[in-house]
Amino acid sequence: MPTAASPAPRRALVVVNPTAGTARPDLVEQVLRLCRERLEAVSVHRTTHRGSAGEAVRSALSASSAAGPVPDLVVAVGGDGTVHEVVRALSVQDAAPGAPGAAGATGGGGRRQGAALAIVPAGTGNSGYRMLWAERPWRQSLQAVLAGDAGAARLRRIDLGQLAETGEPVLLGACSGLIAQGLIAARTISAAGREKYARALPEAAAGFTPYPGRVTVDGRVLHEGATVLANVGGGRHRGGQYLLLPGSELDDGLLDVCVVGAEVAPAEVAPLARQGLLHTRRGVVHGRGRRIVVERLDGRALLFEHDGELQHLNWPRMTVEVLPGALAIWGAPKEVVTRVDTQGAVPLGGVAAS
Numbered sequence: 001m002p003t004a005a006s007p008a009p010r011r012a013l014v015v016v017n018p019t020a021g022t023a024r025p026d027l028v029e030q031v032l033r034l035c036r037e038r039l040e041a042v043s044v045h046r047t048t049h050r051g052s053a054g055e056a057v058r059s060a061l062s063a064s065s066a067a068g069p070v071p072d073l074v075v076a077v078g079g080d081g082t083v084h085e086v087v088r089a090l091s092v093q094d095a096a097p098g099a100p101g102a103a104g105a106t107g108g109g110g111r112r113q114g115a116a117l118a119i120v121p122a123g124t125g126n127s128g129y130r131m132l133w134a135e136r137p138w139r140q141s142l143q144a145v146l147a148g149d150a151g152a153a154r155l156r157r158i159d160l161g162q163l164a165e166t167g168e169p170v171l172l173g174a175c176s177g178l179i180a181q182g183l184i185a186a187r188t189i190s191a192a193g194r195e196k197y198a199r200a201l202p203e204a205a206a207g208f209t210p211y212p213g214r215v216t217v218d219g220r221v222l223h224e225g226a227t228v229l230a231n232v233g234g235g236r237h238r239g240g241q242y243l244l245l246p247g248s249e250l251d252d253g254l255l256d257v258c259v260v261g262a263e264v265a266p267a268e269v270a271p272l273a274r275q276g277l278l279h280t281r282r283g284v285v286h287g288r289g290r291r292i293v294v295e296r297l298d299g300r301a302l303l304f305e306h307d308g309e310l311q312h313l314n315w316p317r318m319t320v321e322v323l324p325g326a327l328a329i330w331g332a333p334k335e336v337v338t339r340v341d342t343q344g345a346v347p348l349g350g351v352a353a354s
């Protein structure tokens with residue numbers, strides 16, 4: 001769902017998480033310099049605690065904000081956790097009746113843009129950046145956004161998921177089992193960037209036992225049995241490197257799901273997904289729909305995460321529903337991301353699809 005035109009932004013709020021995995025001071029200075037060269041107004045907020053990014057966005061976007069003119073661009077400099085906080089704040093404002101981005105806010109049935117998001121990757125996995133820009137260097141991306149360069153940057157409205165149990169928006173994806181276990185393993189690994197998850201997932205796999213599970217897509221059972229993981233998205237990659245949803249489109253109004261059954265040994269998941277070959281294996285199934293339910297069937301709590309955050313909910317299921325076109329965000333033209341991300345991958349409906 002690309003927008004009709006991609007006018008260059010004029011006023012930015014730059015939200016920086018100085019504690020994010022790779023947020024060096026010189027990176028932040030370069031981002032601010034580029035923004036100040038191009039834009040009419042730039043304000044910056046350095047986060048001080050969890051939740052601080054969302055507070056800053058909500059404050060800047062509120063009509064009564066004393067902080068200056070309302071931004072039409074929010075640049076998130078941080079990792080996937082920071083991006084998620086910003087997305088949450090933007091989607092709440094977008095959903096508010098009469099908000100600039102809310103459906104019908106133009107009065108003519110059209111959809112006017114509120115503030116759009118741009119990401120500068122400064123975290124650990126940076127899957128959010130990757131799903132929008134593939135491997136393009138952040139400087140090129142940001143320059144294209146600031147110039148409103150339609151050849152290199154597009155303002156898109158992409159789908160979000162919503163975790164029905166909490167109401168939280170889901171950008172990258174939500175995953176049960178092994179990926180969630182990988183987040184626990186990552187806590188004790190000191191490496192930065194993608195290396196952290198490159199080490200964490202094999203470590204998690206070493207002690208992982210598949211759980212009895214079921215995955216339902218729009219009321220139809222896609223998988224039932226021993227389960228290594230079920231990933232709903234969203235983004236094609238998790239952890240910035242593991243290709244789980246090779247056919248996922250960000251703006252098709254649907255969620256994709258990949259289930260890895262116990263036919264695949266947990267230790268095989270990381271190498272296969274890094275090579276883009278996981279979907280070729282027997283026991284891996286894919287589906288697509290509007291409402292995806294992932295359950296654990298033995299009465300124990302389902303271990304799952306979304307957007308890289310472990311969910312500490314003592315529930316046997318997660319339910320993800322699609323919010324079509326819910327987020328305005330800058331990214332590369334769709335063809336560019338699709339071409340790069342599907343190298344070596346078989347599209348949905350290929351050998352692994354049920």
Ligand SMILES: Nc1ncnc2c1ncn2[C@@H]1O[C@H](COP(=O)(O)OP(=O)(O)OP(=O)(O)O)[C@@H](O)[C@H]1O
Pocket residue numbers: 017018019020021022047048049050051052078079080081082083085122123124125126127308
């Ligand atoms: N000043 C701060 N001090 C402590 N925690 C913070 C601060 N600012 C933000 N946070 C929290 O830190 C968490 C992790 O940040 P972020 O996701 O940006 O970096 P990361 O963990 O290195 O990257 P990734 O999520 O890609 O693995 C977020 O949940 C965020 O809310």
